[in-house]
Amino acid sequence: MKLLLLLALSAPLLAASPPDPEEAAYPAIERFIEVLEQVRQRHPDVDKLAYDRLVNHALEGMLASLDPHSSFIHPEMAALLKAHPDLDPFLPSLGITLGWRDDGTYLANVLPGSAAAELLPGSSLLEIDGRPTSQLEPAEILSALHSPPGTPVILRLKSPADPRPQEIALTHRLVATRALADSHLQADGTTGYLRLAEFATTASHEIETALDDLEDAGMKRLLLDLRGNPGGSLSTTVEILGLFLPPDTAVVTTRGRDDSATETLRTPTRQRRHRDYPIAVLIDRMSASASELTAGALQDLKRATVVGEISYGKGSVQNIIPMGGNTALRLTIATYHTPSGRTPHLAGITPDLPVETDATQRENIRLSFHPDSLTPEQTQRLAGWTDPVIQAATQHLLENP
Secondary structure, eight states: HHHHHHHHHHHHHHHHOOSSSSHHHHHHHHHHHHHHHHHHHHHHHGOOOOHHHHHHHHHHHHEEEEEEEEEEEOHHHHHHHHHOOTTTTTETTTTEEEETTTTEEEEEOOOTTTTTTTTTTTOOOETTTTEEEESSSHHHHHHHHHHTTTTTEEEEEETTTTTEEEEEEEEOOOOOOOOOEEEEHHHHHHSSEEEEOOTTHHHHHHHHHHHHHHTTTOEEEEEEEEETOOOOOOHHHHHHHHHOOOOOOOOEEEEEESSOEEEEEEEEOSSSSSOOOOOOEEEEETTTTTHHHHHHHHHHHTSSSSESSOOOOOOOOEEEEEEEEEEEEHHHHHEEEEETTTOOTOOOOOEEEEEEOOHHHHHHHHTOGGGGGOOHHHHHHHHHHHHHHHHHHHHHHHHHH
16 A cells, blocks of 8 residues: 555656656656665664655665765755855855865865965865764755854864874954955066956956956966866856956856756956957866856857866756755756857866876975965975976967967
8 A cells, every 4th residue: 555655646756757758667666665665674773764764865875876966955954054045165264165076075275364274275174073074964064164253163184285184273263355366477577377266256356456457567468277266156257257258258058958947148248348368277177167167168269278187077057956854955957068068067178288287296286376374394395396287378378479
């Protein structure tokens, strides 16, 4: 009777779900229920055999099998997201932006002058006040790290510079945030350099102001460094592309299975200044999402040369869908596409000018991004060292004016 009831309840959903014929779904659901009942009847740990628990974990596996960014949200997590819908991977009181990869949570970006300024981007976050992050959902981790100024926290980290985990005590404090981490003219006096740490809402204004200053100082070409940039606001991405492309240019398209998930985004129709100097966009394996869309659009439209490594490969759109039992789904509903129609999702953006770096060079690049936080040993390590990606990009622009 239980089986017949579940099949009857599921019939409307089956009828609305392509790609397999409806008839193929019934044996699959029957097999699931048979396994469910076998587990409940035979497994010795009766405390783990509640229907809700077993079904929720089965659904967790279902969503995890689809793509790296779809997931089943258990009741505790769903309640947290409902109470805090604006949870953001940027933690202003610590000055870090979190990211997630196959081996767990990591520091995607560290804000200069912040409480965490001495920490290296790329460091794995292992524990928060003794709680292993491997046992926490992303929203739980963010919630644990959102605290008022003056609150202490102990992080257990594994730095890319040292395989031995270390405990770091920090105190939450607010600092003025800047998306643009660096802006200057190179030694030749005509090559500008901008390093964007993340696509925060202020990024477009910061870049435009910096470009005005560099242009007034005699800039003839530009390096836009998006290495290590985990992404951010899609609207900011379009605004930034509007600084380098003609008005009303199609730059990003989202494509889903239904019309509501499909949209083409275009640069602003008004542009204060036309910029036509050569540009090189620098990317690496940690450049993700908005970074990839920016690099891909400028590459497709022949506006910039992309230099560095194949990027991370995050080019999808997720929606939170409330479900029964106080649960929810984080489900990929669309993919992002560059003007040529390609998507960085899982494939990344391939540079026009590849520059491979070894572990030592990657570590030096990370250190060079935080000159104010270097130890004397690290300062000595970088003495006389030249960033090979910047060197290759600069040389390319000089040879291709």
